[in-house]
Amino acid sequence: MGIVLGPNRYGKAETRLVRVHRDGDTHGLVDFNVSISLSGDLTATHLTGDNTGVLPTDTMKNTVYAFAREHGAGEPESFALLLARHFVETQPQVRTAEVSIESFAWDRLGPHSFRKRGDHVRTTRVSVTGETAQVVSGVTGLVLLNSTDSEFHGFVEDGYTTLKPTTERILATAVDARWRHAGDDTDWAASFAGSLEALIAAFAGTYSYSLQQTLYAMGARLLEERAEVAEVRLALPNKHHYLADLSAFGLDNPNEVFIAGDRPYGLIEGTVTRDDAPAATAEWWL
Ligand SMILES: O=c1[nH]c(=O)c2[nH]c(=O)[nH]c2[nH]1
Numbered sequence: 510m511g512i513v514l515g516p517n518r519y520g521k522a523e524t525r526l527v528r529v530h531r532d533g534d535t536h537g538l539v540d541f542n543v544s545i546s547l548s549g550d551l552t553a554t555h556l557t558g559d560n561t562g563v564l565p566t567d568t569m570k571n572t573v574y575a576f577a578r579e580h581g582a583g584e585p586e587s588f589a590l591l592l593a594r595h596f597v598e599t600q601p602q603v604r605t606a607e608v609s610i611e612s613f614a615w616d617r618l619g620p621h622s623f624r625k626r627g628d629h630v631r632t633t634r635v636s637v638t639g640e641t642a643q644v645v646s647g648v649t650g651l652v653l654l655n656s657t658d659s660e661f662h663g664f665v666e667d668g669y670t671t672l673k674p675t676t677e678r679i680l681a682t683a684v685d686a687r688w689r690h691a692g693d694d695t696d697w698a699a700s701f702a703g704s705l706e707a708l709i710a711a712f713a714g715t716y717s718y719s720l721q722q723t724l725y726a727m728g729a730r731l732l733e734e735r736a737e738v739a740e741v742r743l744a745l746p747n748k749h750h751y752l753a754d755l756s757a758f759g760l761d762n763p764n765e766v767f768i769a770g771d772r773p774y775g776l777i778e779g780t781v782t783r784d785d786a787p788a789a790t791a792e793w794w795l
Pocket residue numbers: 661672718719720721747775
């Protein structure tokens with residue numbers, strides 16, 4: 510009885526690409542999750558470890574970022590065809606290339622501000638003890654992104670610091686916010702809509718030197734615009750976008766092609782409150 514190699518394929522899964530198309534002050538944003546799988550004559554590496562026909566999956570990932578710089582990234586079908594044809598045409602041992610792309614839609618908030626579509630959840634938490642009622646409203650999973658107007662520098666640098674100061678970066682977060690109402694009788698629909706609008710406007714409108722600064726601006730704006738709210742708590746994950754280094758391929762990258770990071774992420778948390786806010790009557794955060 511013999512043992513034979515059956516069907517096989519290999520590739521790089523889930524390359525997270527964010528492509529900013531800079532058209533003057535108005536930016537376009539494309540957000541892709543690209544998975545590549547190649548098959549063909551790959552027997553040698555499986556049977557003997559002979560890698561002469563193996564294009565590294567790392568190269569596939571690099572190709573995604575380099576093509577995004579060279580060709581832009583528009584419709585996912587076009588970008589997938591471009592990549593798949595490239596691997597079949599340049600790698601004689603590859604018979605079939607499969608490229609799958611998940612494309613995440615963002616709605617425009619401003620020239621360089623975006624909100625991820627179909628995301629957030631409205632929350633409420635009410636605590637009643639005897640005659641006392643405390644109402645907390647909130648939102649989770651509201652994903653916002655500014656493709657410019659964000660810097661981060663002047664931070665502590667110790668022996669373990671490798672982060673380079675930057676005057677140009679993407680700032681993105683998934684807003685997790687709770688706000689405590691001073692009373693228990695207001696127009697809840699209008700209050701929620703206005704609070705959400707205040708958070709979004711402050712994020713989009715703040716020229717940011719840190720996510721901490723943006724957090725304070727968001728909380729302060731909500732309190733300025735909603736008299737019925739006493740206190741705001743925000744937890745903002747810093748959804749890092751790393752500038753892809755394309756210099757090895759002879760390409761520059763003027764803040765256009767980004768690697769969307771997953772984990773770890775910075776987590777910036779804080780409370781913004783009125784100095785005359787009534788005390789909370791129950792635990793209300795998380
Ligand atoms: O806005 C930021 N705040 C930080 O505290 C921080 N730390 C870091 O590595 N990047 C950032 N960005």
